[in-house]
Amino acid sequence: MRTSYSALDTFKMCPKKYKFKYIDYIKEPPAVELFFGSLIHNVLRFLHSNEDRSPALNEIVDYYSKNWQPEDLFQENKEEEKYKFQEGINIITNYYKNHFPSPNKILQLENKFYLPISKEHAISGVIDRIDKISDNVIEIIDYKTNKRVPPQKFIDDNLQLSIYNLAANNLWKDVSKVKLTLHFVKPDFKVSTERTAGQLQEVKKEILNTLSQLQTSKFETRPGIYCDFCGYKNICPLFKDKDRPLESKEKITKLTDEFIELKSNEKEIKVRLEEIREKILRYLKKQSLERIYGTSGNITRKTKRIYDYNHQKIKEILEPLDKFDEVWKIDSPKLKKLLKKLPPEIQNEIEKIRSLKNELNYLIARKN
Known part of the structure; x- marks a missing residue:
């Protein structure tokens, strides 16, 4: 599978947006x-x-x-x-x-790259600028027009820069050091970082893990702070209810507003809240909606899935990896945490032997 940083970032942000854009x-x-x-x-x-x-x-x-x-x-x-x-x-x-002019020799501008991650997967992209600092040292510069400069930790963990580092290592075998820089041109501020060989190996694992999730994804919506700025709001299930005339949904709008208001006083009004919750969940299911809008905010339906695992088969998979002791009671939270650290093929093997035990629907209320 050939992908890009932008595609991976979009999938992590919202699988539904990834589907709209890349599928x-x-x-x-x-x-x-x-x-x-x-x-x-x-x-x-x-x-x-x-x-x-x-x-x-x-x-x-x-x-x-x-x-x-x-x-x-x-x-x-x-x-x-x-x-x-x-x-x-x-x-x-x-x-x-x-x-201007640049104090260093510019090796390439808008450099296109193709980076194999495994036999099946590769990443392609474009690096804004690559400078030669000395014989065996280069600097990768990525321009940003954001007004806000993020903290150093964000730069140190930035996946885009890590991918650029891997691409540089693939292109220039004799380079011993790669300086990674984000240049925020609006405030005119540069932030730089570096990656160790160990960190780059972990990045490869992270990419393969994301690709494994992508290949089995149901591409569900992932509500977040970026929703209001998304270009797909007009077709997103989360916004399906928003633009419908209020008179066509007057009853459910009142229940939506009441749910949002009561949610802040849940302890005192738990009984009424549960009544409304059930009515809204039934309405959402009947109308095939994921989010509804009142005049004071919105309510989003989320689903939590609980799985059962075959104890003997899990043991057969994890014991050769010396990992079974970590989850010997098949504790689901521990197993879920461990899964993220395992190779994609092991993750897929374990997911194939799990069975859905229960599916819980719950609501998230958000005031305007």
Whole structure:
């Protein structure tokens, strides 16, 4: 299977979004930040690809202006477009003054790579920039247009940078050190990190584990903070109920609002809450919905599955790996934790012998 960091990241964020984008091939509507980030990347590539003739700042700004073609992204909000356009001018001007020309030799810009992870799987992608620091040391630079700079731990654990490191090792066998840098061009701040050989091996295992989950996934929704900014809201089951006229669902809307209000005082009103919960669950099942909306918030249905495992067969699989002692009572939480550390083929073998013991539906209430 050939995949990319973006695909893996999308699956981890929301399996349903992954299905829409990478299996159903439904195009995500263009977004302002994606358009803006892509244009800034193109401008910086144009700048550095012409270092030999040292283009003036006004030529770079002119290139940016000619390629500013947001189409209908800003619609009638011309003030927002004006602000965003000027923000780009500020970023480019600041970058040009502080980072051009480059102090190091640029080896490649927009470098495409193909990275085998196993016999069956590979990752492809594009690295913004690769610099030569010294004979055996290179620096991988990835531009970000985010305003907020994340903490160092985020950079140290960043999967994208780890994949780039693996790709660099695959391309340049004689490189002894790879410096990994995220350059946040809006605040003009760089954060760097490195990876050990051991960490890169763990990253390979993490990627294979994710691919194993992907291949057996039911591609269910995963509600989170990114939902409100998702381009697939118009077809996502979580938003199916939101745009329906209130008069067509007046009764369930009242129950939704009451559920959200009562949830904050659950101890005092547990009996009434349970009555409403059952009614809403029945409604969700009947209407094939995963989320419903009231006037004050929304309610999402989640499912928890509890599995039984064949004790003897688990023992036969785990004993040769010296792992059976860790879960000898077949404690489900312990086994679930251990599964994440096992090779994908062992995970699949164990999943094949489990049986569904129970399936619990529960509701998550969220106020606007």
